[in-house]
Amino acid sequence: MAFGQLKPSSPTKLDGKTVNRWAIYKELCIAKSVFGINDRCLAVISSLLSFLPENEITVKNGLVVFPSNRQLSLRAHGMPESTVRRHIATLIESGLIARRDSPNGKRYAYKNEAGQVEEAFGFSLAPLLYRAEEISQAAKRIQADAALLKRKREQITLQRRDLTQMINAALADSPSSFWQNVHLRFRVIVDAIPRRASTAELQDILDKLTALRAEIDKALIQMNNIEEMSTNHNQNERHHIESLPESHFESQNIKMNDLKASSSSFTETTIKTSKPDPTKQISLDTVLRACPDIKDYKPTGITSWRDLIEATRTVSAFLGITRSAYHEACQVMGVEGLSATIAGILQRIREIGSAGGYLRSLTHKARVGEFSIAQMLLSLMKANRSQHALS
Template sequence: MDYTPVTPFRRTIDAAILKHQAATQEDLPPTGANKWEVLRELAAARDAFGLSDRDLTVLQALVSFHQATILGGNDSELIVHPSNKAICERLNGMPCSTMRRHLSNLVQTGFVVRRDSPNGKRYARRYGDEKVAFGFDLSPLALRFQEVCEAAEAVRAAEERYKRLRATVSLMRRDLAGLAEYGSSLRPDLGLWDQFSDLAVLAARDLRRKLEMADLKQIEKALGAALDQARDLLGDGNTENMSTNDAISEQHHQNSNKDLYDFEPRLEKARDPSNALERANAGVRVDRREDEGDPPQEPENQLMPNIPLGLVLASCQEFKSYAEQPVRHWHDLVRVADIVRPMMGISPSAWDEAKRYMGPEEASVVVVAMLERFGDIRSPGGYLRSLSTKAAIGEFSCGPMIMALMRRDAA
């Protein structure tokens, strides 16, 4: 056609439409663009161009009227001319008024250009070898394909950064909750643990919503500061001798030392009346003092367990079926442990050694905690001896064992 109109039929025109009309005068890319790939990339970057999913649905219907898969290249005829009724049929019966509203947005954003006929109808005519068509020009899809791809890649990169930051915040929240729980068992005198726990709960509540990037960064900053403070408190000299290895990996500890403790029942049978075996174990120094005439010295009494009795009762349930009456005091728990101990295969000598180095109350906590995971411990007597050895040098606390049981129940 000799002349290409720039104004729509019986519609107002503005600067945006003139700009998009002028852009269509450029030459189409020689390689063209796959129309389905254009739609896929535009769907990823639709927010950057002010398009909605319904706008893209209407655009997809328009693109389907173009028979070729490649837009541009050797094909310069990119004007489709379906009627409103035909478009709505391909939109599964979308109301015509709704379709026209989304079509207007496509024109305003420049992805579709109107080529209206003198009477506003859409049609195509042939004059010899020349074809003249009036309708919707799809050439902007080919001309702006590179722009759409760059915008889609930027959106995907931003989404990836958001996912990574959200995962980081979730892990930091979990670590802070665990450190607060562990720290409150070791240092109950500090009120910061409750603040850390509250911060973790609030972060978990915020993560249920769709947060903005700036909000996530603020939460990450607050959690990072709290984690640094919690690690400093747990890493000072007051807690350096408290270990959690026995609480977290009982089964691994037992398997790695099974050659030492698998013969616990044989040691019990081989015990002679002269206490030779006890002299070979931890009591050798006491026996030497007795032989030398010095007054016997008992090991220093251990402190009471560093956790409240109520927490032990809440975490350990198996021993209650062996208790004749409800456990209300530490001496009640010691009496139950005396009953349960032989059923678990723990020898009297191992039990006495545990009470000597841990104290009766903490030794009872260890026994009822072991009962909770009795199926995972290969030799309970040998395992108890290993914990007694750690207690003798001040490297054991029953608190982490109870905390591990609480985490297991909460999982």
Template structure:
């Protein structure tokens, strides 16, 4: 009767101290301890980065678990002994060389233990009653021994994911609040300085852009929390400016402000911060009953938003049509420092729809353009001479965003 259990791998595979440690831990397993194999597998999948295993290695572990006949892992019979051919089939047709590589990953990470036979084959010896007396293959005992460790790691990962999601939600809300409060302050002419002291709205907007520009696509939670705190402080400061302005207004001013707000509260009406001609105002009134459609001589809205996503931050409730897009651009124009005359010239030469897209593109380029008004005038002159086309500008922005994603 064989009483010695294999502890070393067959062939050229080397034994490491980590392998010995896994075998020592397996010996400490209480005989009566039982765990649900699929619950433990889900915990390992959640904590895979902490454990240093890949998705392909987990697919092999999943296949190994299917060779254990019971759902509950307990007792001594935890060695499974499938052939490589059967393992490859259950691992969705994985090539043999890939299978061997990922089996080594599972062994090195301490999830399974090799119990190799004298010739390296996997098989089981049965007694006279048909019960398995000795098996050579892969021992699943570490899954039972380390069950609590796997579950604790999974909880930590889930808690970290929840915390990261919350801080990203906080950043999104702060960005939306700051953009819309700055837009409201500019539209209502709220003063920001007392006795010539303090920043103006453009300075606050530049401060916001500098903070928002440091938000990485992928970052640890600690880095995101620092940015969220900065945005929260800035949002509180801007809100205090608006509240202080309301406190200084007299009741009649509040009443007239409320009446003006009610008259302009229709979300379907296009808010224009620049003066228009009588004909233009009349055109808007006549246009309201018509269904939404894409303006003539412009590009699809989805393509424009793909090239200029920053304009969405300045919308009231997202941009789902061209009217929403034009309303957001009307908020952005004075924030960029574009004068009414520069805007009127751009509309006259390019057309209103193309001019609004150009303003969104200028916003997207951000600090790369020192003077938005002067830049718009330069583009207007080029368009008047037939030397400017909107398409290459949009494609350049889309290409730049794609390159940023690839670098990230």
């Protein structure tokens, strides 16, 4: 036997309970799939609720309404009476309303001399009052699931955007088989996203994208480490040759005049290119206060210059900064100065058309002494304070 055909809970069990009719209606609209009803059923139940004398559904105000099918049809935006009857049956079957039949099957009410309803026959809305908490919880679950689904979609969108920029920049700089394979795997993951995905499906996609991102970050760090080792090796080799005694070169039939000329040239180049470390007067805390956005790219936190360097290496890839531009800037600014500069570029990325071109411009200015990292950070901190003041 359907719930709606049973006698609803006794009035004593519902005494003291109250719920706003339109509040529960809104919750029912959200949770309609849970209770197996559609939009037309909602139109009918809205019509039934409109016949209550007060906004609050309570035993005191009366739980039975007794409109005719004609009246229901008019308040349900002209829905045909046959359709109204069909959806009433669905609402009864779903346990959201119940019949309270009169002896002759008609809907009417007995009123006292004051015009107050003493007894009514028609449709009881007691099930709505009885199940109010159940309906409310179902609506909250659906809203929470929808919010989680939206959040997962946003996270996937952010990961897709970052990975696309990183992979495109890497392929433009070095179209190796490694990056081509990474691009292929990325497309396989993205193309598998369903148009109507569940939260579990989106989480699976997000996990795969996150794993690919971690693999790319690791590969970029390894590539940069290899290049740094190669650079250090070349420098050590040059220093080694410089330190060899003259007798060694004589035994190898190397002319001393050529050696002296080479040594002189190298010394002059060293004097011209060596500049004071631009970060000696800059603390890591200053960089982080001026460029707070960089923290998002190091979930474990930035507590040292090494952490900042790793974060900005990752950022440089998806900003479209090529390795040649990165290493040229590193030679001029130093690795810590470059990291502070990239953090600054990230902070102002909305105002910058091309991060790679902008870095090359700053590198040129730094080479001729026209760019100050400290001044850049000071300007960013002033801009941050202005934004906070406006907000």
